[in-house]
């Protein structure tokens with residue numbers, strides 16, 4: 001069986017690392033990796049291949065720094081060329097980026113089966129590029145691997161029918177990653193030596209809705225600046241966010257790091273006291289490492305953690321963020337609820353791909 005994996009952005013490298021490692025245990029599966037180039041900096045791409053042992057991509061498309069339409073269109077054209085040449089049995093796509101949609105669409109038009117890892121997630125905000133990408137990718141997928149029961153319910157509500165498509169709930173591949181790489185975590189070299197374990201807050205900011213809207217960005221930065229007066233806030237900053245902050249002279253008082261590798265990120269997640277993030281992945285990783293997360297968005301795809309009480313959907317208003325920060329300090333959370341499976345999501349995914357029923 002031949003699988004073409006399409007990846008291009010940081011969270012996809014992390015997800016694909018887990019499945020790629022599992023695939024290598026099967027002699028009967030050949031994996032061809034296409035890297036679209038969406039993320040290309042050494043610290044947004046290469047470091048993940050090195051740290052996580054992802055095989056060198058067979059195809060590097062080097063498509064980056066373009067508008068959404070231009071980027072997706074060029075990817076579509078180039079991925080199609082590769083698929084025509086490789087003739088795989090499956091195209092495997094991850095998450096919700098332009099690379100996901102381009103890979104899925106190129107395959108569907110060639111009648112090659114698409115498997116979507118992290119299907120069924122919804123923010124119900126179709127203005128988000130991620131929501132557009134995931135809804136459309138689900139539409140053309142043959143197997144929709146749902147990370148949670150809630151994701152499957154979203155698909156059933158949209159009229160998907162199990163057994164026409166396949167909608168297995170397999171757990172979250174990011175939980176597999178956290179479990180496997182946790183023991184290899186590394187203290188970031190840039191982390192100041194006076195930062196003590198358990199005494200800092202980890203932040204990330206990169207969602208377009210927070211970075212393209214300067215009033216939201218300012219409000220979020222002000223809140224983090226204020227929290228930093230009480231407890232150090234450490235933010236490995238996405239390059240796009242950094243350039244917007246610099247260009248607009250928005251002053252940050254908290255400690256900014258360059259984007260860190262996954263092993264360093266795990267160190268920060270393990271040892272912080274709280275997470276403040278607008279990232280899809282990081283808000284769940286907080287739970288994996290038994291931390292609360294203030295989710296600085298107006299909606300989230302991972303609603304179970306908000307209902308559970310470990311995460312707070314706070315938006316970007318300073319008062320709301322500060323109120324949730326205070327509340328989180330005294331909350332007692334049960335982190336043993338297995339929302340995201342058992343850490344063997346990759347094996348389940350591969351067994352579905354190999355199953356005759358899906359051919």
Ligand code: UDP
Nearest residue numbers: 010011014236259260261262265279280281
């Ligand atoms: N991440 C990382 N280094 C960083 C920031 C994030 O390794 O400096 C990891 C993080 O732990 C998670 C993934 O990148 O596994 C999330 O990616 P991102 O926040 O860019 O995307 P999203 O999850 O929102 O799609």
